[in-house]
Amino acid sequence: MRRQQTPGGVDRSRLRSAAAALTSLSALAAMSLVAGPAAAVSGAGPCALARTAAHHSLGLDTWNGAYPRPVRSLDAVMVFLSFPDHRPGLAPEELAADHFPATSDFFDRASYGRFRLVAHPQERWIPMPRPSTAYGIQRDWAPADRAAYLRDAVTAADREIDFSRYDVVYFVADPDAPGVDSDATKVVNFDRPIRADGTDLRRIVTVFERHPPDRNVLAHETGHVFDLPDLYHRPSDGKGDWDTHVGDWDVMGSQFGMSPDLFAWHKWKLGWLDASQVDCVQSGSSLHTLQPVGVAPAPGSSGGTRLAVIRTGPGSAVAVEARGSAGNDGDTCTEGVLVYRVRNEAPSGGGPIEVLDGHPDTEACWDRSVYPPLADAPLEVGESFTVPGERIRIEVADRTASGAYTVKITT
């Protein structure tokens, strides 16, 4: 699910009622929490938290085989749906250009070239049988209405599209149809797959974005297709801040973030980092050279160490990575060493990652940040940080000529 923000930066959530929040919680509870078939991940090591039954668990000792693993080229079909109550004013290719090649480029950079998302936008509108207003489209729409929408869309599209050829399915609604609400963009996972063209459709990305859309919104939704969780926190009273857990530091936190590259923990889970690029920190004192996650590897190189992990319990770890102005993080507010907690039992939207603020008394980038208190979270050279509640001390000793950070970790 995407989080909300009006173009002016005022969070629409402040206007939401408690009733809407309650609806969302019951919808979350109704979601399937099946752990799914497991595929072993090689070389995970003692710092790899175990995958749990939590929705989109960040445990990564095994891969959930119910999701495609993005370690090769995957094919994505983009289907454009029109409605009898509105004649589309845009061409499908204009809407495709809202998302591609930008989304593929995001994943090229994030995966260091290990994953290519190949988009197959359809050239023609596919007419839906009922008016856009008939489906009750909204952020927390009624399951029966949503099921009717998906059933009609699959039936209409199936006449023209061979779903067995694709790994990812995007249903893009005419953004100007009267019943379309951009807050409804999300990934719908099916408890029971829909059978079409001899293949099981396990999930569909339903896109209701405006034109032009929120930047990076499709990268966020596509992350869910690869079993990544929402990292934002949806305020239970409908008024608080959404971005207290990770701020700008991962696209799964906010599609508006200044530093939207994926956390190194996510890259490890997805198979974009080898075990050799993750330092599992043992007790004592050790030095680690961390390349910023956004920096592309030199040709012929693995890219070096990207992540240091300190196991703090059966289901928790502290992760340390470097962030700099490069790649997907080219517009970052601050650079340095970022520290965060990871919990494998926390479900999507339940705080599986929590960034620890290296500068808790200050804020940064008020004009651009989705959450200024965490915009200056990274530690700079010469600074040190003691992880609250843990006997872990992190010191940033140096920055090498290549831009890597030398970090001393004492546990």
Ligand SMILES: [Zn+2]
């Ligand atoms: Zn989401």
